[in-house]
Amino acid sequence: MDQHLHTAQQPLRLGTPQEDVFAGPSVESDMIESSLHSIQKFVPTDYASYTQEHYHFAGKKIIIQESIENYGTVVWPGATALCQYLEDHTEELNLEDAKILEIGAGPGLVSIVSSLLGAQVTATDLPDVLGNLQYNISKNTLECTAHLPEVKELVWGEDLDQKFPKSSFYYDYVLASDVVYHHYFLDKLLATMVYLSQPGTVVLWANKFRFSTDYEFLDKFKQAFDTTLLAEHSESSVKLFKGILKWD
Template sequence: MESCSALDTQGGGDGGADGIAVAPDAELAASIMAHHSQPSLILNQVWEGFSFAGKQIRIKESTDLYGAVLWPSAIVLCHFLENNLDKYNMADKNVMELGAGTGLASHRLQSVTSTDLPEILANLTYNVQRNTKDHCRYTPVVTELSWGQQLEERFPRSTHHYDYVLAADVVYHHPFLQELLETLEHLCQPGTQVLWAMRFRMDIENRFVERFQQRFSMELLYDLPSLNIKLYRGWKP
């Protein structure tokens, strides 16, 4: 069975204190929650429709896998990028997406490497190929990345420099957070920026933020209070 919904992410947010963007909460939150964002025992395939910068994107989810469904933080990340192109214009930038899932953020980028676990790659590859065909000057790369494993062998720092590392909801329900930190440290060199969106559900998210701050400088860029979603920027000091 399939279902289909749509969201146009265009529109701005109100400026909060200290330069933090606070979303027009009710409107954006309602739009996000209209999307399927958890595995389903009824539907095994869901289609989602989006519009970014006038480009239509259609996402296929495999709802029997946590990693192959569209989570709210990914939509928040894309919404933020769409409305902050002056500061985060990724045209001609080299970008890595960790735990890409459905690859929503990857579809609006030019030079991107979308990564996830082996069981997620088939659906991720389908989405990236479908939505970047005839739109990208570069050929997007979809590849396996198991956090903490074979990092230097597969992504040697001497030849792999990323301007941005993107991540959305990679902390939830995941037992390998130490390996995630090791992966971020390996991928981030001077000049690399991490843009990381996360929904706070349990204390594990707060603990991960504390551990992240021990290794990276960090600032809060965006806040969606009603869904407990925050977007951070991190960089190596």
């Protein structure tokens, strides 16, 4: 089995992610508690759905807490493909100290790998998965990255100019993996990608192509961005694209 493929382990004990966080030394707990401030908790209805999934990137074993109850608490194939690309092209992408925002970070694997590779990372997602996202990021980056990642709420297409004003926020890279599937927010997703792109920003989008709507989104993406296919994995139907916003 490829070392980057994850394997299911035993479920965690019956507790919320936040409860597990505070089992460590008091100093670490204080730091994590601070980073968890104001983050909405993710509390699954079935604690037995928790598993610990193991990945290896950036020379480190990464343990991700996942739950099958929510699309946003599972690592999908596009995420591992994007992580592999980031690891293989770290110097070419100049990731050290790069400012990165991940859209739809889910359980956080891509943001964690980006942080381990030296980037300044902001991981974003919907409110209901932020607690699990923060838990995974804290567990895997605390005291082993140059920059502690930030977790922020981002609802696609909503309040972007208030929460991410262009005058204050600039990103070298906007990352997204498996954010395109059968849902009704694809136009808002594209609008968010466009909004977050400023001169010099590169969008790296990896996705498993499943439905005709995925290709329809790709067509719209190509209309907004100068698009390059960076990698294609036929066995998993994952494609990785680089996009640079077209300027009038």
